[in-house]
Amino acid sequence: MEKKQSLAQKVNIMRAAVMGANDGILSVAGIVIGVASATNNNYAIFLAGIAGMLAGTVSMAMGEYVSVNAQKDAQKKAIIQQKAILAANYDEEVLFVKEKYQQKGINPTLAAKAATEMMQKDPLLTSIREHFGFDIHEFTSPYAAAVSSMISFPLGSVLPLTAITLLPISIKIAATFISVIVALAITGFIAAVLGNSNRKKSILRNTISGVITMLVTYGIGTLIGR
Template sequence: MKQKMSLAQKVNILRASVMGANDGIISVAGIVIGVAAATQNPFAILISGLAGSLAGTISMAAGEYISVSTQKDSQKMALAVEGQRLKNDYASEFSFVKQKYLDQSIDPELAQAATQQLMDKDPIGTVVQERYGFNPREYTSPYDAAIASFISFPIGSVLPIVAVTISPVHLRIWMTMLAVTFMLIITGYTAAVLGGSDRWKSAFRNVIAGLITMLITFVIGQLFAH
């Protein structure tokens, strides 16, 4: 039976989904605007958007799987190293954990009692948490991360494809940019909420990144316009 995900794991998957959708919006918007700047052929614009969406979906899912798998391998290695350290020199590992609490200005007697209790209950989990900053019982699944990206990237890419397809020819590029900008504010803000960072600053950075991407591809498209 699959273990129930913790809140931290759920937040990580949700964050991967939001960023996957965000990448889908920016990447495909750049593609369709570049092509739209070069040609008014709606079929060419649509095919380029769909091809970019497909390629980006596969690339994003594979990238998430590889990235999270590498992180998980590193965490397993840390567990193995700490397990060996505990066997070879338990006292040093105990002192390390205690010192971490003392560095937080915790009363020495309380630090000793807390360390003793935690090390008695789960020595390797305690040491790993304090030394490496992750909970060894809360791995993020590479499969979950890959699936989240595989679903969210094409969902995000739908917006620029639809916007550039249904807009009037003379407003096609500007209406697509406007729709994309609006969505980038939402995804940037949401990512900041999940990550605990400044929300409007994150949204602003996200919009700037998207606008720069679209501007560059627009200029390139104009160079080959016919």
């Protein structure tokens, strides 16, 4: 029977999806706005956007796959090392766990009892959690993260690509610029919710990076067009 994914694993996959969509919006927006500032040829703009979408999709998926695998390798190495430490210094590890519990505000007597019981039940799980902050039974799938990014990147790319190619020439750059900022604000908010971080800062950081990216590519495209 297939083991169900934990909430943490699902959140990591959702994070990959949100980041994939965010990169898709920003990367392709930068490309199409840059090209559109140099030429009004919709075919050239669309072709550049599609090329960016395809390249970005592969790059994002491979990046997630490599990144998650690197994280898993580091976690597995930590598990191997911790097994050796437990075999050689079990009592010191119990003391370490006790002190960690005390730092969290638990009464020293209760912390000692909890540490002893937890270490007797599953010493590796307990010591790894207190030393490194992860669960040895929960690893994010690199394949799931890669597929999630591979799907979300082109979905994010659709917004700037559609706006820049279908809107009237007189407003397409400005309208694409505005629509991308709104979309980046949304992905920034979602990323902050998933990461339990400051939402205003995340939105501001995401939108500012988007504005800078589009202004730079617009400026370069304008210079080339001249």
